[in-house]
Amino acid sequence: MLHHLSIKELITSLSEKKLSYEELFSYYQERIQKFNPKLNAFISVNESFLDQDSIIETKLKGIPIAHKDIFCMKGHLTTCGSKMLANFKSPYDATIITRLASAGALTLGKTNMDEFAMGSSNETSFFGPCKNPWDLKLVPGGSSGGSASAVAARLAPIATATDTGGSIRQPAAFCGVTGLKPTYGMISRFGMIAFASSLDQAGFIAPSAEDIAIFYDLASGYDPKDSTSINEQVASTTKNLDQKPNALTIGIAKSSLDKHADPNILNAIKQAVNQFEKMGAKIIDIDLKNSHLNVPTYYIIAPAEASSNLSRFDGVRYGHRSEDSESLQSLYANTRSEGFGDEVKRRILIGSYVLSAGFYDAYYIKALRVRRLIANDYKEAFKKVDLILSPTTPNLPFAIGEKSNDPISMYHNDAYTIGANLAGLPAISFPIGFHNGLPIGGHFVAQHLREDLLLNAVNHFQKETDFHQQIPQEFD
Amino acid sequence: MSQNIDIKALSYLAKISLDEDESLAVQEKLLDIKKIIDEVANLELDSIEPLYNPLDREQVLRPDEVTEKDQSSELQKNAPETIDGYYVVPQVVD
Numbered sequence: 001m002l003h004h005l006s007i008k009e010l011i012t013s014l015s016e017k018k019l020s021y022e023e024l025f026s027y028y029q030e031r032i033q034k035f036n037p038k039l040n041a042f043i044s045v046n047e048s049f050l051d052q053d054s055i056i057e058t059k060l061k062g063i064p065i066a067h068k069d070i071f072c073m074k075g076h077l078t079t080c081g082s083k084m085l086a087n088f089k090s091p092y093d094a095t096i097i098t099r100l101a102s103a104g105a106l107t108l109g110k111t112n113m114d115e116f117a118m119g120s121s122n123e124t125s126f127f128g129p130c131k132n133p134w135d136l137k138l139v140p141g142g143s144s145g146g147s148a149s150a151v152a153a154r155l156a157p158i159a160t161a162t163d164t165g166g167s168i169r170q171p172a173a174f175c176g177v178t179g180l181k182p183t184y185g186m187i188s189r190f191g192m193i194a195f196a197s198s199l200d201q202a203g204f205i206a207p208s209a210e211d212i213a214i215f216y217d218l219a220s221g222y223d224p225k226d227s228t229s230i231n232e233q234v235a236s237t238t239k240n241l242d243q244k245p246n247a248l249t250i251g252i253a254k255s256s257l258d259k260h261a262d263p264n265i266l267n268a269i270k271q272a273v274n275q276f277e278k279m280g281a282k283i284i285d286i287d288l289k290n291s292h293l294n295v296p297t298y299y300i301i302a303p304a305e306a307s308s309n310l311s312r313f314d315g316v317r318y319g320h321r322s323e324d325s326e327s328l329q330s331l332y333a334n335t336r337s338e339g340f341g342d343e344v345k346r347r348i349l350i351g352s353y354v355l356s357a358g359f360y361d362a363y364y365i366k367a368l369r370v371r372r373l374i375a376n377d378y379k380e381a382f383k384k385v386d387l388i389l390s391p392t393t394p395n396l397p398f399a400i401g402e403k404s405n406d407p408i409s410m411y412h413n414d415a416y417t418i419g420a421n422l423a424g425l426p427a428i429s430f431p432i433g434f435h436n437g438l439p440i441g442g443h444f445v446a447q448h449l450r451e452d453l454l455l456n457a458v459n460h461f462q463k464e465t466d467f468h469q470q471i472p473q474e475f476d
Numbered sequence: 477m478s479q480n481i482d483i484k485a486l487s488y489l490a491k492i493s494l495d496e497d498e499s500l501a502v503q504e505k506l507l508d509i510k511k512i513i514d515e516v517a518n519l520e521l522d523s524i525e526p527l528y529n530p531l532d533r534e535q536v537l538r539p540d541e542v543t544e545k546d547q548s549s550e551l552q553k554n555a556p557e558t559i560d561g562y563y564v565v566p567q568v569v570d
Contacts (some may be wrong), residue, residue: 297516351511
């Protein structure tokens with residue numbers, strides 16, 4: 001039952017030679033072979049890895065990891081969930097891949113995702129929808145649905161993921177696992193296929209905050225290859241993980257979003273509040289007065305940046321190319337029409353609209369002004385509180401197909417998570433309960449660079465609760 | 477804001493060809509999205525500075541130096557068509 005062990009326990013077993021890394025890797029490979037056909041959590045699987053004599057000297061000692069298929073990995077397929085890149089083999093490694101490999105992590109495979117990370121259900125993947133291990137009729141969330149599903153079913157002890165508007169935290173909530181979106185700029189975006197560059201951030205999904213802290217400390221930090229990388233020394237998250245937090249002040253936003261939230265989720269939040277109070281936290285009300293503008297602001301900025309970033313897919317240098325092209329113009333237009341799915345096309349078109357002459361100031365620049373108001377609301381709130389608590393999602397995981405023709409309803413799924421991306425703040429989703437056998441996520445946001453506080457608070461919560469240790473029966 | 481979206485012009489700007497059925501379907505969805513984003517477009521906010529980088533930081537550039545040389549053949553392995561190190565596209569000049 002190796003899949004019941006935490007990463008810390010696995011590292012200890014590997015150090016003490018009670019377990020070999022080859023044995024551990026094969027164990028997870030077998031689980032993937034057995035369960036992935038039910039889940040479709042992986043797009044590609046690593047059959048073998050480079051044997052490393054010195055792996056026992058590394059910090060991670062050969063812990064297996066799954067990588068979201070948005071990260072470039074040298075010589076491996078990197079599809080971003082799209083037909084456009086279905087045959088793309090990256091000529092280089094993303095920084096996060098390089099750092100984790102040199103720390104001794106071994107790649108199990110690449111996980112399924114919404115196409116170009118655009119979606120909240122994993123249904124926009126060219127490689128078919130991924131399933132939620134708690135109920136195979138339901139979506140795992142998205143866009144990092146494959147990473148969340150794989151970790152929830154324990155097909156990997158940890159997975160990388162990315163988050164532009166909630167794409168780490170929403171699937172973590174839907175699958176009953178923990179997901180950290182760090183401060184914008186804390187983990188290099190080099191080699192991570194860009195969606196919306198001022199919002200995108202890489203992070204991790206794992207069962208617990210303790211698991212994530214170990215990998216976060218190794219992956220984060222300055223990278224000259226990313227021009228928005230933060231060059232500052234920050235506190236180690238693992239070092240202070242067990243330290244009892246000073247009396248925390250937790251803010252609860254009086255939010256119009258709650259009107260649309262499932263009462264069972266709001267009830268779970270109340271229980272979590274009780275738990276934090278028992279642990280010595282003080283709870284106060286705060287006001288994020290512009291939070292009703294999160295969704296409209298995001299759906300201007302993200303598509304605008306996406307339309308620019310995705311202009312690189314033109315059928316000339318890499319990726320899909322249309323056979324049907326008489327001119328350079330038709331080569332571009334037909335390649336992109338064949339290579340992109342409906343949601344990606346919609347977002348590129350909306351992005352082109354808000355950036356076009358006559359609309360640029362009215363939409364794009366105005367959205368950036370609102371973004372400052374939203375960021376200022378958080379700044380004000382953090383004068384009074386250490387953390388802000390809310391649900392991660394307004395609803396429980398929904399059925400595959402239920403919202404796929406209703407993008408607007410899908411967009412509102414990220415209403416609680418988008419604020420942290422717009423303001424570049426670190427945030428975490430963690431399991432706080434179940435309703436009818438389906439997991440519920442709680443969501444903390446902290447000030448910039450305070451990942452240590454997020455992971456510490458959730459680690460202490462997870463010492464008192466066991467929601468994060470639950471494994472769907474079918475996969476245990 | 478205008479209630480219409482000129483899908484033909486937009487499809488040209490975005491370099492995505494759409495047939496008639498697709499255009500109609502997309503138009504309907506884009507108008508729904510427009511309803512959401514118009515909430516922002518209708519605000520009066522001229523006194524607020526736009527926030528580009530969420531941490532309000534300057535982008536740091538590194539020196540423009542070649543660090544990894546002679547990668548072209550490796551990089552062109554993914555290209556649909558090349559000749560002698562050039563990318564091949566349909567003829568653009570007669």
